[in-house]
Amino acid sequence: SRIIFATGNEGKMREIREILKDLNMDILSMKEAGIELDIVEDGSSFEENALIKAKAIAQTDVCRAHGDIVLADDSGLEVDYLNLEPGIYSARYMGEDTSYRIKNQNIIQRLDGVPEDKRTARFVCAIGAVFPDGRVITTRGTIEGIIGWEERGSNGFGYDPIFYLPEYGCSTAELPMDVKNKLSHRGNALRALKEKMCREHLM
Ligand code: ITT
DSSP: OEEEEOOOOHHHHHHHHHHTGGGOSEEEETTTTTOOOOOOOOOSSHHHHHHHHHHHHHTSHHHHHHTOEEEEEEEEEEEGGGTTEEGGGTTTTTOTTSOHHHHHHHHHHHTTTOOGGGOEEEEEEEEEEEOTTSOEEEEEEEEEEEEOSSOOOSSSOTTGGGEEETTTTEEGGGSOHHHHHHHSHHHHHHHHHHHHHHHTTOO
16 A cells, blocks of 8 residues: 655655655655645644644545555754744744744854753654554654754755754754664654554554
8 A cells, every 4th residue: 555645845755755665665745646735733742733634634535545544744843942942833933934044043043152051952753644444643753962053064954954963063964864864853753653553563
């Protein structure tokens, strides 16, 4: 059967394809499956929002007709000094259409003068999965880091240029995708998903 990934974010989609390639299943984005749907993410946690997206897509005629497995990723950046902001509002922070240049500069500015040990942050990723028989699972992955002092690197997407890994001496935007995937919140959440799917005989 097919896996449909309920995301419109191409950065996520690139990483997801790479992380799930060993499943040897067809992995389609919403767009590739011909599904266009505006989903209101009004949940109060990453897990809730991931399931809202996966369920909305699983209910479409296309997915029901094919018996697709539908996955969704809800993720974001938690900055400890900012009381875990932007959190589940990471995509909407400063407005959905504001560039990441500006969002990243804004976060750096809000941490002006804050010493390294108080700059701790993490990326969080929740994966929601809906199976053709109606069963539902979620998994979560995280990666710990600090907010940097300037933007560095051009790989990845979103907040990667300001998310530094002190033990690697670089930002996640400076890592090749395969290295980021081995360490990342998304890699960890999707590996947990694969394990759960095997354990619960969902594939
Ligand atoms: P979909 O809902 O269509 O999947 P989205 O971008 O709106 O796309 P989210 O609501 O889950 O997705 O928002 C996640 C945001 O968190 C994303 O837009 C980035 O700004 C940030 N983010 C998540 N994972 C990231 C990563 O690996 N690197 C950098 N930023 C990330």
